[in-house]
Amino acid sequence: MTHTTSNREIAAQFERLADLLEIEDENPFRVRAYRNAARTIEGLSPRLSDLVADDADLTGLPAIGREIAARIREIVLTGRLSALDEIARRVPSELSDLMKVRGLGPKGVKALYDHFHVRSLHDLERVAKQGRVREIEGFGAKKEAALLDGIGRLRRGGERRTRLADAEPEAERLKSWLAAADGVQRVEIAGSYRRRRETVGDLDIVVSGTDGAAVMDRLLAHEDIERVVSHGETRSTVILHSGLQVDVRTVEADSFGAALLYFTGSKEHNVELRQRAIDRHWKLNEYGLFNGERPIAGREEQDLYARLGLAWVPPELRENHGEIELSAADDLPTLVTVDDVRGNLHAHTTWSDGGDTLEDMARAAQARGYAYLAVTDHGPKVRVANGLDARRLRRQMGDIDRLNAQLDGLVLLKGCEVDILQHGELDLPDDVLAELDVVVCSIHYNLRQGREAQTERVLRAMDNPHFMIWGHPTAREINRREPIDIDLDRCLEAAAERGIVVEINAQPKRLDLKDTHARLALEKGCALAIDTDAHSVADLDLMRHGVDQARRAGATRERIVNTGSLADVRRRLRAP
């Protein structure tokens, strides 16, 4: 009997183990090994509990060796991690939670526990408020205040990552603000923002110029800043009113490319690059590539990659998921761009829950240079959205015919976002679906069915020959709703077999499929559509967010259906 422990829970166990080992002052490399394993597990798309059930060899996974593979099996098979139980006899395992307080590391946690038996945030708050933390050597009044502040931040949920689209306005404001500082040459936002991850933990801004201090002074003068965490000549950290943390780093122009590379990451990508440097008896750091003391490259990212025998890697691919091998072979994919997109296959109007009329949506799509726009209002199941029954849908088709007669250059496609009902039925009859150009099938209700039922539900729906596009497949909403529990491998294989197109929904709250799942879909041979799921004219501009995720999945233009002409699209959407 296997326990259905999620990958996230398993990763959390290893993180906790690493924290406790660190508090016990264990070998730091052993600690790191557990943290690396946790990272691998968090980013893994198949479930470990399934892999264990299939008796798969886990040691092929990065950072997973014999020992940790055995411990994963233990967690899946018994629900326990005995190493954690064992260490918990010496150190209370809650101490791991204290490590999340900013400014408090393993040494501090240990000292607080030894002196005052501090085991919880509550304990720490009490001792700090009594002003007794400073009794410990190495702690003082400032540290005490910083810890109280850290507790407050943690309680306010400061750990949550910010959605990329929410961080964008703040990031761009800061970027142009810094660009106007004295002597500034270049400013780039690096980190996961530049890699276009769906969320960002903080913003990393790299600046080159002749006067680092002037940049930092200007940073501190920005109106969005709530608090300064640290402030140096080349590096500062601030917190914005929104709670977003911003790290600004200044370098000389000759190091800008190296710093940009370094702070764009990912960490794993950088580790690989550094290893390539070491193989050549060189050193790569945020200042440049060096042979001994002699700089070889540093001003431009391209130069650094070139000297390491690599083609420049688009930031979206820098996750050490095979991109370095492709780069070495000069075989990187030419990633899809927002300019490649020629139409939109999922949009709503005032007929259901959209905010703009059919005609306004059509004109707006036309203005954006699109060749086609599929009108896919909700089917009848989604009553709260005023979903269309067969009768209203046929009336809408008439309106679309009349509009198409007037439109020049843009063709409106007749469509519907059909609901996949609880057992895999669709919420409109086949004879109506047969009259449509585009049928997007999505799940909106019964999100909490078990994995087996959920999988069967989708597979059964896919048996309907009118099922053309699988809309927002996991129904997740970032920071708000977990994905449905479903065997995505099987469903994507089924989609590939049947010629069903899989959606990357470009709504910033959805981005569903997410990057790793989109990559999986490509590996399974699926074609993708990047859809805005627009509920207004303004939403049509969300396309770029979906393109970002497609790029992270390594998608070329050819793999995205709506980069094709109208004739291409008609051919690639399966005809029953």
Add this chain to the structure above:
DNA sequence: GCCGTTTTCGGCCCGACTGTTTTCAGTCG
């Protein structure tokens, strides 16, 4: 504890900043 076309032992990133220190440990990224 993981990893391996210089390998199965000996590596594993390291620099910036803070606070509490009179020269550095801890934390962070």
